[in-house]
Amino acid sequence: MRFTFTPEQESFAATLDKLLAGAGTVAAARAWAEDDTAPGLALWQRLAEQGVNALLVPEESGGMGASGVELAIAFEALGRHAVPGPWVESAAYLPLALADTTVLCELAEGAVASVAVAPHVPRALDADLATHLYAADAAGNLATAAVGERAHSVDPTRRLYAVTAGDQVATGDPAAAFDAAVVATAAQLLGAGERILDDAVTYVKQRRQFGREIGSYQAIKHQLADVRIALDFARPLVFGAALSLGTPEGSRDASAAKVACADAVYLASRVGLQVHGAIGYTAEFDLSLWLMKVRALVTAWGTPAHHRAAILDALVAAGA
Incomplete structure (x- = not known):
């Protein structure tokens, strides 16, 4: 059996990539890191007009009720272009975790949460930008929240805040919501890895040493080929997990996708940094945006150790 995108999904992917390629996402990400969120919020609204925020919101709440595949397509594009903002929270987790129709309608229309x-x-x-801010306990029960002290991330575009829980709110399906967030994060990682590889291939075709492009050396070709293979093996796990969201295998598949993407994209970031040489270490060089994003996303929405343990538990339970 052959699995491919439908024409509608291919069109959605192409539309997002074209929009983001011309939207100045690097400048928006750098401004976001400096707390100038206006360019990023303008981009947020443009993406909301394309339906990204409404993908998982049920149709009865004004959303699209789309499958996880569209979610993965969108988040791969967000990762490829380093789009800042609480996208996983607003477009992947909360549409499934919340049961408040009014709030869900606002999320579908582009509210920041x-x-x-x-x-x-x-x-x-x-959290300081969120119209709707929540805290969930270990059981997934949601409560409204107030903004607390700011913390710092290795990725300066990730503006993190402690929150204080308030009143309980109606909760939807927190387990499915967490799985969707994990898949969205894995897709973001995949997109970032693809961007790093593309930039590395472009650079090694331009950089000359000892009278020839460094990309002509077998040692560099082999490293880039290893990255290509790793990303190609991770991709089916992402879209397989996207297809299985909401099924009994959904959590296991989401964890497998996150582990595979974390490993593949961490390799991509190491190789990308190595082939760029000293310039890759500079914050002014655009590669740094993706390198730092990868480092943060590897442990976001569950560490690799957590997801490996979840996979093991699922396999043991299936064999029992």
């Missing part, structure tokens, strides 16, 4: 989910997401991303 964020959430802290104990114990894996202890701080809320961009």
Whole structure:
């Protein structure tokens, strides 16, 4: 059996990539890191007009009720272009975790929301910008939240805040919501890895040493080929997990996708940094945006150790 995108999904992916390629996302990300969120919020609204925020919101709440595949397509594009903002929280987790129709309608229309989910997401991303801010306990029960002290991330575009829980709110399906957030994060990682590899290939074709492009050396070719293979093996796990969201295998598949993407994209970041040489270490060089994002996303929404343990538990339970 062959699995491919539908024409509608291919069109959605192409539309997002074209929009983001011309939207100045690097400048928006750098401004976001300096607390100038206006360019990023303008981009947020443009993406909301394309339906990104409404993908998982049920149709009865004004959303699209789309499958996880569209979610993964969108988040791969967000990762590829380093788009800042609490996208996982607003477009992946809360549409499934909330049961408030009014809030869900606002999310579908592009409202900015964020959430802290104990114990894996202890701080809320961009909480100071959120129209709707929540905290979830270990059981997934949601409560309204107030913004607390700011913390710092290795990725300066991730503006993290402690939150204080308030009144309980109606909760939807927190387990499915967490799985969707994990898949969205894995897709973001995949997009970032693809961007790092593309930039590395472009650079090694331009950089000359000893009279020839460094990309002509076998040692560099082999490293880049290893990255290509790793990303190609991770991709089916992401979209397989996207297809299985909401099924009994959903949590296991989401964890497998996150582990595979974390490993593949961490390799991509190491190789990308190595082939760029000293310039890759500079914050002014755009590669740094993706390197730091990868480092943060590897442990976001569950560490690799947590997800490996979850996979093991699922396999043991299946064999029992």
